[in-house]
Amino acid sequence: CWLRDASMSIDTLLFMKQRTAAERFIGFVKKILKSSRDEPIQIMYGIRGEQTLTEETLDHLSGYENSRPVRIGNAAYHQVQNDSIGYLMDVIYKYYLYFPGTLDEVEEIWEIIKNMVRSVKAAWHKPDRSIWEFRTREMHFVFSKVMSWVAFDRASLIAELLHKESYARKWRDEAESIRTEVYEKGWNEELQCFTQAYGNRDYDSSLLLMQFYDFIAPDDERYVKTVKAIKENLYHEGLMYRYKAEDDFGVPTSSFTICTFWLIEALFMIGEREEAREIFEKMISYSNHVGLYSEDLDFRTKRQLGNFPQAYSHLALINTAVLFSEEKELSKFIRP
Known part of the structure; x- marks a missing residue:
């Protein structure tokens, strides 16, 4: 998991x-x-809570269409990916906002939240492997800093709900220090956009999510310029690259499905709604015969590649589809 x-x-x-x-x-x-x-x-655990997920290569298996190596386990389990806790803190905040718990439940989760905050505080200023789990590269990835901000921000909101004002104030201050640093070090004045990591010139689709997590307003000029720069450099044949920089496996050659949905939402949020709808309608046509998506798509043929079906791709499909719903409060009409 x-x-x-x-x-x-x-x-x-x-x-x-x-x-x-x-x-x-x-x-x-x-x-x-x-x-x-x-x-x-850790960034992942076994489904029974296992902490050690040793990766092995099964040399006796050829894989789908000879796509060796076939692996079990995952060597990334011990990686440092500083964005990881931010998503979890965000979902914990929303869960208890929608479904308040008993006093005992809240006290139990409060201790876990404090531990999560300690982990983020100890790590956010250090380089990591990023959302893209680079195996041989550590940098100060901008999106990892953004999600560290999310962790502190949501923790402060939880503290406010629990009337723990000293914690809320302390964590708000920590969040603000991260945002200040990202604005100073993550912005490339020459390129006029946020870049993948401090001090580099690479574009990265994950930065499209900056507004989704409320790190920056969608009408902020820096975000608008970032969206346009990312689209100009990573959008190809109706699909998005994650990034074009060389990684552990060479220069990327296929599209990462979720990134195109991220672009659609980003365009929608900055006011480019017709363009967003056009790209969305194209994406719908790239699903398979039962409407499912894989992790990757071939730019030219639109053939589905990689893990299938991919949770990432479908959660992004749902999030994006809701944007185009005539009723933005769709969830009010769905029974829990």
Whole structure:
């Protein structure tokens, strides 16, 4: 269970008021984080709470269409990805905002929240592997800083709800210091946009999410310029690259499906709604015969590649589809 992927999925389900799945996930989180209270919070755990997920290569298997190597486990489990806790803190905040808990439940989650904040405080100013889990590269990734801000911001909101004003004030100040640093070091004056990492010139689709998590207003000139720069440089044949910089596997050659949905939402939020709708309608046509998506799409043929079906792709599809609904309060009409 990737904490990031699971939290993003539950966030979408929470918007649709699907309480049962969210409740089970929060229970899972409580269990694993209580049992490992004195240990660093990992980016992923086994579905039974396992902490060691050793990666192995199965050389006797050829893989789908000879796509070796075939692996089990995941070597990324011990990576430092400083964005991870932000998604979880965001979904915990929303869960208890929608479904208030008992005093005992709240006290239990409060201890976990304090531990999560300690982890973020110790790590946010350090380089990491980012949302894209680079295996051989650590940098000060801008989006990791953004999600560290989210962790402190949502923790402060939770503290306010619980009338713990000293914590709320302290965590708000920490969040603001992160935002100030991102504005200073993440912005490239020459390119006129936020870039993938401090001091570099690479474009990164994850930065389209800055407004989604309320780090920056969608009408802020810096965000508008960033969206346009990312589209100009990463949009190709109706689809989006995650980034074009060389990674552990070379220069990316396929589109990462969720990134095109991120672009659609970003364009919608900055007022380019007709263009957003056009791209969305094209994306709908790229699904398979039962409306599902894989992790990647081939730019030229639109063939589905990678993990299938991919949770990322479908949560983004739902989030984007809601934007174009005539009734923006769709969730009011759906029974939990």
